[in-house]
Amino acid sequence: MATASASSFISLLLISSLLLASFTEAQKPPVAKGLSWTFYDQSCPKLESIVRKQIQNALKKDIGLAAGLIRIHFHDCFVQGCDGSVLLEGSTSEQNARPNLSLRKEALKFVDDLRARVHKECGRVVSCADILALAARDSVALSGGPNYDLPLGRRDSKTFATVVNLPSPFSNTTVILNDFREKTFNARETVALSGGHTVGLAHCPAFTNRLYPKQDPTLDKTFANNLKKTCPTSDSNNTTVFDIRSPNVFDNKYYVDLMNRQGLLTSDQDLYTDKRTRSIVTSFAVDQSLFFQEFANSMIKMSQLSVLTGKQGEIRAKCSVKNSNNLASVVEDVVEEAWSGII
Incomplete structure (x- = not known):
């Protein structure tokens, strides 16, 4: 990096x-x-x-x-x-x-x-x-x-x-919300904590299920093709960034990625696909201060x-x-x- x-x-x-x-x-x-x-x-x-x-x-x-x-x-x-x-x-x-x-x-x-x-x-x-x-x-x-x-x-x-x-990277929003609910987090707190993926890397096996054998329709095609170059096979051990817009900066661009169908993991992208959490993703994508406040409070609670x-x-x-x-x-x-x- x-x-x-x-x-x-x-x-x-x-x-x-x-x-x-x-x-x-x-x-x-x-x-x-x-x-x-x-x-x-x-x-x-x-x-x-x-x-x-x-x-x-x-x-x-x-x-x-x-x-x-x-x-x-x-x-x-x-x-x-x-x-x-x-x-x-x-x-x-x-x-x-x-x-x-x-x-x-x-x-x-x-x-x-x-x-x-x-x-x-x-x-x-x-x-x-x-x-x-x-x-x-x-x-x-x-x-x-x-x-x-x-x-x-x-x-x-x-x-x-x-x-x-x-929580598994392969889980949909229903599973993720249930996993976090067991730890007393509501949907808003769950989406905020998921924003920690605005920095960091993931290994190919965590997301190649969305590329092979059949491409996930919720993936942006250009984004998917670039991922295939990084991960030419499903078991490749290469890595790529979670956030393609600002991978080294902790900001709200992770949510902008989701709105553009460029979320890396199933558990990421499905937060925007699912109607229960889409509006929360959108609110964080357009208001970084709101995301920061929610993330800070959720981290204090998690700690x-x-x-x-x-x-x-x-x-x-x-x-x-x-x-x-x-x-x-x-x-x-x-x-x-x-x-x-x-x-």
């Missing part, structure tokens, strides 16, 4: 700073029990500036990292909640489930690198789940999308899910799905390994517990 120029990033940062004012001044949505808008103000006051700076530097070198981090956060929250379980490694971990095989390895490593920087500054007080949520938020903002505050205080799970059910707080879970010493598998962290836990008892 092409690297954005320095001037482009400066422009995006200026836009993001203006958006920050509008989104943080608005009335904040409800917060899950145990989370707080000021959770680390005392224990790690530089947390958000550390994460923001590292994301900013990383995206200058590789804008594609933004989509990778956003996707990992979504895949974490939609399985057993926003608990960092997707970050755990292992032969039977969530990372080895079929929907997660294409998660970007560089992005997974980047989260643990962030964790190391944060823990060096503040000690082991910030969870990997919180760091991932902040990384996704900053990836949105620094690639041109809305900025928004996040309630923090998540804890990391000690387990990962044995069954990974995620609170089934969170662990208080004494639940743990704060991992390494994001890819639970503490019981890390001798150094076990010793640290004992010391922390004894010290807290003294205090």
